[in-house]
């Protein structure tokens with residue numbers, strides 16, 4: 001039966017494919033395809049795990065003290081019976097053989113099906129058996145000896161033997177897992193959780209793969225192998241579409257691809273407004289190789305290199321100085337002398353470091369131990385990163401960019417450590433740019449309110465609107481429950497942004513926006529009206545934003561903007577915006 005689910009559209013485009021379900025966190029296991037020819041060995045692994053649990057249960061039963069309550073042995077008997085039922089292993093083995101799912105993935109897929117069936121049973125006794133089945137499956141998974149650190153996006157592979165494109169459906173996807181999908185041919189993403197500015201959404205956009213998040217019960221309502229249409233423009237997921245709908249969406253897909261091809265013609269056009277104001281478009285990147293596309297699409301530098309993606313979810317220790325230096329140098333080399341803002345590690349909140357590695361815990365709250373706060377509590381890790389960036393600066397325009405600063409003493413400590421890193425390199429006789437530029441991200445409202453402190457001490461500023469909005473409006477950017485309140489048009493946000501840009505321009509300190517607002521073509525004219533000339537965004541957005549710039553007249557926009565700023569009532573704001581964009 002065809003039905004539609006609605007969520008938050010976070011990455012445009014239309015995807016058509018079959019659902020690949022990633023099981024819920026309660027039974028988090030690694031998901032990967034076994035190599036062709038190894039299906040039987042994988043099936044054997046599952047059968048051995050069943051045997052292992054059988055022995056385990058026997059031992060438990062024999063070890064029961066004589067006076068143990070009767071329920072204990074009854075409970076073990078029930079588990080023994082569930083395990084002995086050939087049906088529990090039958091379907092997973094079929095999934096291993098036909099779809100090459102790894103054993104744990106196959107078992108959890110079957111488990112989810114069974115739990116769904118049990119959920120519909122009214123009889124309370126039988127309903128309770130669902131828990132027994134889950135416990136038995138958990139024992140089997142344990143026996144499969146899967147460690148948590150095996151979980152990772154890099155293990156994911158599409159079920160290519162289905163012969164059609166696949167769409168990932170998950171309760172939630174961590175940003176580093178999303179990045180792990182980069183090499184694989186998934187054609188779309190659907191998640192129950194997430195907001196527009198979550199890092200998972202940001203990575204999906206950078207991959208130019210349609211994605212809809214915050215679809216609440218998607219992972220419960222969609223089944224493995226269901227046909228899906230994912231409309232990343234409207235936030236709609238159509239499950240089991242009929243032929244007519246499929247044909248319509250295929251037509252739409254062709255039109256979208258045609259438009260994208262047409263946009264490519266703008267690649268070599270000069271980025272200036274109708275009234276000849278030069279605008280600079282920079283790229284945001286997560287991985288060094290993203291720089292290749294950035295250059296191809298005409299970016300004049302990297303405005304934000306989210307260096308933390310080099311550190312997240314690593315199975316071994318953190319990248320050492322040499323490894324980091326090589327990665328930073330690669331970006332610098334790929335950018336051929338153009339500036340590269342290497343943002344120091346911004347972990348914490350929705351970007352956790354991996355379980356492996358010798359690093360201390362980062363905060364999971366957006367108000368916790370994040371970004372520079374964390375780096376300053378880990379001076380050795382911070383110094384290692386600073387030395388690596390400094391060494392890369394000997395080969396091009398590497399610049400240091402610091403996230404989440406708010407306090408003067410954090411700035412003092414940051415500069416003290418930058419000096420120390422320089423001294424360490426000098427002692428070693430290694431070369432670096434003595435005058436390396438250091439910039440601050442303005443992403444905490446407190447920083448925006450004491451901007452002269454930052455203007456006086458830094459070479460450049462970059463506004464992180466994703467966090468600035470989150471903190472100014474007190475909205476967790478990754479929480480779908482408050483996603484509707486995440487509003488770049490809130491008058492407080494517009495006033496904050498206009499004030500930062502204006503103050504920096506007056507002081508002649510370069511200022512850019514590197515949050516998602518900069519890459520949203522619907523907001524380009526608004527930012528131009530504020531006087532912004534440096535935009536940093538995912539390269540996938542570069543040409544869309546450029547098209548807006550080519551059609552804008554900054555003089556007119558600036559003249560009309562004061563009315564927008566003063567419009568606090570929604571109707572007044574809508575009118576002022578309509579006039580601005582007319």
Ligand code: PEP
Pocket residue numbers: 304306346443463464465466467468514515516
């Ligand atoms: C921002 O906060 O706007 C930003 C660019 O940084 P991130 O999204 O990585 O927090």
Ligand code: MG
Pocket residue numbers: 403443464466467
């Ligand atoms: Mg930020």
